[in-house]
Amino acid sequence: MAEALRCRAGGIAGLRRFLEEYGEAVEWDIARYWPGRSLLELYRGEMSWRELRVFLRFLPHDSATARTLRGATPEEDAWTLDRQLLATIADAVRESTFTAVKLHGDPKKTGRLKPPKPIPRPGVEEPQKTNVIRFGGRHGSGAKQLAQVFGRPAANQ
Template sequence: MARAFGAEPGGILGLDALLEEHGEAIEYDLIALGLRLRMLGTDALGWTDLRAIVKHLPMESALLRVMYPEASRWQTAEHLLADVADSLHWLMWARTDDGRRGRNRPEPIARPGLKSDRERVGTATQLDQMNEFLGWHE
């Protein structure tokens, strides 16, 4: 119904859907703030308050851990440690015969949301994706 009036879905309906799916995690985050979900709709916790809380939850929050389990485990420190480990692997490899010949490169540590070179699709598929992106459909 919100779309019929030109508005994007969200607001109370979006919060209600989020509560339906992840109510327990939201309750936990509210408890950490000294609030309770049962207060929703009162002066203590209005819908706009809940929206602001949910919108600005830190990555360590229960809600974001439930919604994005893989990404929530990878904070800045984990990314930096993976970069250090990848650099050390690359430096060790560079000193080998394979490294001097540029073959058998070490695989980087898998990170959430990124595919390794071995998981990436072949050249033909990449060309198809580029043609689609450029609008050159067959």
Template sequence: MLRHYGVDLLDWHRGQLSSRRLSVLVRHLPRDSALIRALHGEAADWSVTDYLLASVVDQLAEANWMFATVNRDEDSEPLEFPEALPRPGDQPEAGPTHRAGAPTAEELTRFFL
């Protein structure tokens, strides 16, 4: 509170800061505040725009993978499915490298032929 607003939290206890004003100040703390970092961890560093850009990059990588998979020689080895960009709070998954519901290389080949 003191760093961002210049308001001492003890002012609320002293009666110099109303509960409503304190509530408004806490609700509108910036993402780099200690409270927001304590509540949300690494996710506080990412905005909605950052998540959307990561999603766009993932979708573009998948589209490129689909194009390359469909247009490869039949005798060549299958291409690896691209990994998603890591997001804050994501845990590494053990198991298949592609997303649930994503088509396999064989399904794409059958679809486009």
């Protein structure tokens, strides 16, 4: 936040340009972080430009002004570092529970269990389905699939 203010040097004129571009976000943050104050006080002479500059310089990372400067979407902003870590822990617990049930459960009952999908996160795409070659069972020996992968005819054809 402070870097954005510094790169727009120019004192009061710079702050005016900043307010022209980000005024709504600043107005929202003043109402949220500075109860009882309003951006109108600046124009009435009840707030100094210095007070506004100091307020803007020390706004927290999750303020509306900082989010607007970063151009972050609300979904991206909702996923802070602590939420990312919590989702990682939740995924690990779910995978661990799945593994314990598969290893120690009745194979007849747990045979069709599928591993849990990770919690969706913004900017992370779901893994694509892979070409899994299955041997035996209802899918056959897999010789045809292997032959396609390596570009040769299957031995039993």
